[in-house]
Amino acid sequence: MIKQYLKNLSLFWKVSFLIVVSFMLFPYMSSESLIPAYSLFLIAITFILAFLYYRLSSWRSLVIVMKLWLIGLVFYALFSLVFILNDWNISPTIQITETKNQVLYLLIYPVRVLAVFFTGLSFIEVISPVEFLKYGRLGYHLCYLLRSFQVSKEQMIQNKRAMEMMGVIPDTFTKAGDYKQFIRKSPLIIALTIRNLMIWLFWSSHIFEKFKNKQKESSKK
Amino acid sequence: MKEISFNYTIKNEILLNQIQLSLPEGSCLLINGIEDKAFTILGAILGKILPCMDLPDIDSLKLLYRDYNGALTFIKHNYPDEVSYIGCDPDRHLLFSEVWEELSAQLKLPLSKSAFQDILGQFSLPVSFLDRKIDSLSGGEKMKVALSLAFAFPHEVIILHGVVPWLDKEGRNDLLKAINQAKADKKIVVILEQEFHCLESVIDESYLLKDKHLSHTDRSQLFNHPFSQTMLDLVSRLNECVQQKKKEQMILEIDQFSFSYGSHRIYKNLSLKLFENTIYYLNGDNGTGKSTLANILFKMEKTEPRKIRLFDRFIEDYTRLEINRFIAYVGQFPENQMIWNTMGECRQLIQSHQLDFCKVLFDTFFTQSDAYPLVYLNFAELKFLLTIMLLTKETRLLILDEPTWSLDLPGIEKWLGIISTILENMNISLLIISHAHSIMPLINAVNLKIKDCRIISQ
Numbered sequence: 001m002i003k004q005y006l007k008n009l010s011l012f013w014k015v016s017f018l019i020v021v022s023f024m025l026f027p028y029m030s031s032e033s034l035i036p037a038y039s040l041f042l043i044a045i046t047f048i049l050a051f052l053y054y055r056l057s058s059w060r061s062l063v064i065v066m067k068l069w070l071i072g073l074v075f076y077a078l079f080s081l082v083f084i085l086n087d088w089n090i091s092p093t094i095q096i097t098e099t100k101n102q103v104l105y106l107l108i109y110p111v112r113v114l115a116v117f118f119t120g121l122s123f124i125e126v127i128s129p130v131e132f133l134k135y136g137r138l139g140y141h142l143c144y145l146l147r148s149f150q151v152s153k154e155q156m157i158q159n160k161r162a163m164e165m166m167g168v169i170p171d172t173f174t175k176a177g178d179y180k181q182f183i184r185k186s187p188l189i190i191a192l193t194i195r196n197l198m199i200w201l202f203w204s205s206h207i208f209e210k211f212k213n214k215q216k217e218s219s220k221k
Numbered sequence: 222m223k224e225i226s227f228n229y230t231i232k233n234e235i236l237l238n239q240i241q242l243s244l245p246e247g248s249c250l251l252i253n254g255i256e257d258k259a260f261t262i263l264g265a266i267l268g269k270i271l272p273c274m275d276l277p278d279i280d281s282l283k284l285l286y287r288d289y290n291g292a293l294t295f296i297k298h299n300y301p302d303e304v305s306y307i308g309c310d311p312d313r314h315l316l317f318s319e320v321w322e323e324l325s326a327q328l329k330l331p332l333s334k335s336a337f338q339d340i341l342g343q344f345s346l347p348v349s350f351l352d353r354k355i356d357s358l359s360g361g362e363k364m365k366v367a368l369s370l371a372f373a374f375p376h377e378v379i380i381l382h383g384v385v386p387w388l389d390k391e392g393r394n395d396l397l398k399a400i401n402q403a404k405a406d407k408k409i410v411v412i413l414e415q416e417f418h419c420l421e422s423v424i425d426e427s428y429l430l431k432d433k434h435l436s437h438t439d440r441s442q443l444f445n446h447p448f449s450q451t452m453l454d455l456v457s458r459l460n461e462c463v464q465q466k467k468k469e470q471m472i473l474e475i476d477q478f479s480f481s482y483g484s485h486r487i488y489k490n491l492s493l494k495l496f497e498n499t500i501y502y503l504n505g506d507n508g509t510g511k512s513t514l515a516n517i518l519f520k521m522e523k524t525e526p527r528k529i530r531l532f533d534r535f536i537e538d539y540t541r542l543e544i545n546r547f548i549a550y551v552g553q554f555p556e557n558q559m560i561w562n563t564m565g566e567c568r569q570l571i572q573s574h575q576l577d578f579c580k581v582l583f584d585t586f587f588t589q590s591d592a593y594p595l596v597y598l599n600f601a602e603l604k605f606l607l608t609i610m611l612l613t614k615e616t617r618l619l620i621l622d623e624p625t626w627s628l629d630l631p632g633i634e635k636w637l638g639i640i641s642t643i644l645e646n647m648n649i650s651l652l653i654i655s656h657a658h659s660i661m662p663l664i665n666a667v668n669l670k671i672k673d674c675r676i677i678s679q
Contacts, residue, residue: 130322147316154356155557162557165519165550166611167542188560195596196556202286203313206270211316211327214303218329 003056006126014127021049021119025112032094032101039108046111049118056125064157065121069114071186076113080106124149133215140212144205151200156193163189222246223378223409226297229262229272231288237263238433239296242411244378249400249410249423253443254430256383256415256599256629258288261308263430264382264413266293268306285596301378305371309383309600309627311363320358320366321351328373340373341366343402344395360553361387361507361656365395372399379403382413385420386626389506389656393419415629418447418659447659449630455637459500460665462644466498471532472547472617472650473518478528479674480510480517487513489674497617498644500651502661505671511654515550515620532617549611553622555603556596558611565591567610575614578646582609582639601632605639612643618650619643625658633660 006014024045029038054062082088084102089095096102129143129150163169169185170178223244229237236259244250254260265271272293276283307314317323321337330336338348344365355363364387371379388396400410400423412420421444429438473495480488487510495501505511516522518529520541529536531547552558561567564587571583586605598606604624612619621640628636637660643649655661668679 128318128322130317130326133326143316147318150318150356151312158554158557161516161521162552162554163560164541165516165521165545165552166558166560167540167545168560171520171541191562192557192560195562198282198285199556199596200310200313202273202289203270203308203310204316206273207314208316210270215329 002052003126006056007128009126011127011131014123018119018123021045021115025115025119029091029094032096032098035096035101035104035108039104042108042111042115046115046118049115049122053118053122053125056122061121065114065117067182068186069110069117071183072113073110074183076110080109124153140208144208147204147208148197148201151204152193152197155196155200156189159189159192159196223300224297225267225300226295227266228294228296229266229291230294231291235433236288236291237266237435240435241297242267242428242435244300244409244411245425246407246409247404248425249404249412249420251417251420251424251427251443252411252413252430252435253415253417253427253438254413254629256601256627256632259433260413260430261382262288262291263435264308264380265289265306267304267378267411268308268380268382269302269304270306270308285594301376303374303376304378304380305374305376306380307364307367307371307382307384311360311367311387314367314370315355315363318355319351320353320355323355323366323370324351324373327370340369343372343399344369345391359508361389361392364388365392365507368396368399372403376408378409378411380411380413383415383627384412385414385416386623386656386658391506396420397423415627415632416625416658418444448663449634451634452630452637452660453663455634455641456660456663459637459641459644462641463498463500463665466644466648468496468498470497471495472497474530476528476530478525480513480522480524486674491675493669493676493678495618495650495652497648497650500644500653500664500666501669502664502666503652503654503669503671503676504656504661507656509671510674511671512553512622515552515622515654518548518620519544519550546613546615548618548620549608549613549616550620551604551607551611551622551624553626555600555607558607559595559603561610562595563591564589564593564595567595567606570610576612576646578642579609579612582642586635586639600626601628601636605635608639608643612647616647616649618652620652620654622654623656624653625655625660 025042027038029035050062053065083106091105096105124146127146129146132139132143132146135142160169163185164171169182173179173182224242226239226241227237228235228239240263242250252263262271271289272291273286273289276286276290315323317326324330324337324340328340334348337351341348341350346365346369358366364384368384371381385393385396397420403410404423414420417424424440427438427440427443428435471494473493475491475493478488478491503511503514513522517524518536520536526537527535531539531544536544561570567587568583568591571580574580595603608619608621624636625633640651644651653666670677670679
């Protein structure tokens with residue numbers, strides 16, 4: 001129901017939603033004293049976005065996103081450790097002096113990334129490439145970009161399924177080794193997706209170009 | 222009459238030499254040949270897709286697409302500027318998210334259901350299909366949508382490359398009707414195809430692409446002698462091998478199994494028994510759940526417990542890794558399973574393969590250098606490679622999903638050679654999942670047809 005409602009909204013409202021959320025996720029902070037309050041706000045908004053994505057997609061998709069995010073979190077933890085140990089400044093706008101705020105800032109960063117995932121994926125769920133066509137040259141490019149994104153998402157799911165069927169990645173997570181194997185093989189899923197997407201991109205770009213030219217011709221007439 | 226005559230060269234090396242095609246109005250032409258790069262490029266040139274002018278400025282991509290960036294020199298050109306073209310992957314032709322968007326955007330149609338109904342109805346797709354997401358369609362259904370579009374365009378020429386293997390019996394009949402209608406409308410249909418036997422009634426002229434040349438062939442020769450002597454010899458070798466072996470042990474038993482995707486019922490009280498050393502041929506229409514069966518065996522779907530037994534245990538008692546030891550699955554889209562990148566990686570792995578005959582098969586069929594990227598392999602080669610790579614000493618069931626898809630005659634010979642060798646060297650059963658291929662009736666296989674949510678053994 002909610003999906004259909006959002007789908008029927010005009011592109012203007014959908015993009016506006018995207019812009020508003022992006023401002024909420026990446027606000028300008030003038031002082032480090034704002035970090036604790038903002039952290040609470042961010043967690044609340046991430047829950048809302050997660051719920052929205054669940055309603056627009058499925059529980060299964062939500063779990064997949066969470067799993068991918070958790071893998072990223074492992075790598076992120078390693079990077080952030082380097083920042084903390086070297087006492088590097090982590091914010092582009094404020095100088096964080098207190099360690100408590102520094103740790104909090106580093107902790108909310110992956111939450112922000114998760115919120116970005118949910119926002120982007122929810123946007124993809126309610127939008128169609130066809131909506132961009134009326135915006136000329138830029139619209140065509142956006143349309144193709146969006147379709148490429150949809151195909152890459154589908155491709156990634158298929159690669160993951162194929163790898164699960166082959167036993168390359170585990171089907172259940174009962175022991176630490178299963179997580180380790182999944183993390184180790186995750187870059188392979190991405191690499192295969194990119195490799196297979198390259199083939200699709202080449203051919204579809206030509207088909208799309210043909211479509212674009214045809215549209216131009218018919219609008220001239 | 223349309224005419225086209227051209228050369229296509231890649232870095233001064235001729236790939237297509239003096240290709241000459243005369244296209245009479247209201248005719249259907251068949252082009253057959255080895256399913257290689259030249260064949261693909263010929264289809265794409267006729268489809269006005271190739272050559273591409275600019276390649277991305279990335280070395281690896283330039284290398285990957287180098288053959289598509291050649292020089293096209295016309296000798297004679299009386300060919301329309303716009304043609305409909307459908308290649309062997311329907312996904313490349315579908316540019317939007319949902320079926321109605323595809324039709325309305327590509328055809329610039331007003332949103333009237335009756336207009337959509339006429340277009341989809343040509344390929345027996347119900348009007349409810351309009352709301353379906355492209356991602357949720359099966360390969361065959363995507364191809365039907367792409368074909369509906371191709372025939373709906375007002376273009377004089379329609380080029381179809383490798384579309385038949387995607388279609389079920391009904392789809393093939395619909396294609397014949399669509400071609401006949403196009404011919405009646407004075408359109409020209411050019412079909413580049415390996416599985417052309419079902420098209421006999423609509424083909425007016427046939428050509429063969431061989432050694433860079435396109436030559437006229439005798440139509441009757443092509444349709445009356447579809448199999449080479451080597452193929453027939455290989456089929457009898459295969460049949461003999463299956464006949465000689467004992468078939469006592471049961472590998473798989475499915476008992477009164479039901480399965481649905483939401484409200485869409487796939488199986489109802491389905492029962493099936495598979496024994497060792499037997500070839501099974503699982504067929505049925507698009508969307509009847511042929512490939513789903515493989516997904517279920519690998520526990521990719523949630524199903525009722527205690528209904529499927531692999532040897533003496535139920536499948537839920539196996540881990541997926543254990544199932545992989547006993548069942549090897551070569552899917553419809555081999556690129557998804559190809560977790561290696563170069564021939565060298567595969568060669569290294571094959572050295573430690575448990576089965577010596579697999580090493581021999583690999584050395585016989587894959588002589589490329591170690592640096593050779595696997596993306597350069599064609600569909601058939603990818604499937605052959607996967608088959609060899611996935612077998613283990615304990616494999617008892619080899620599932621081949623659409624193995625003959627886009628295989629040319631030498632490809633079929635290779636495939637028959639590979640499966641004969643496997644059956645000779647192992648106690649293994651084959652489950653071939655396929656729509657229909659003219660070679661299948663010759664193979665001594667147990668015919669399993671999925672109809673009305675059940676499997677009928679014939």
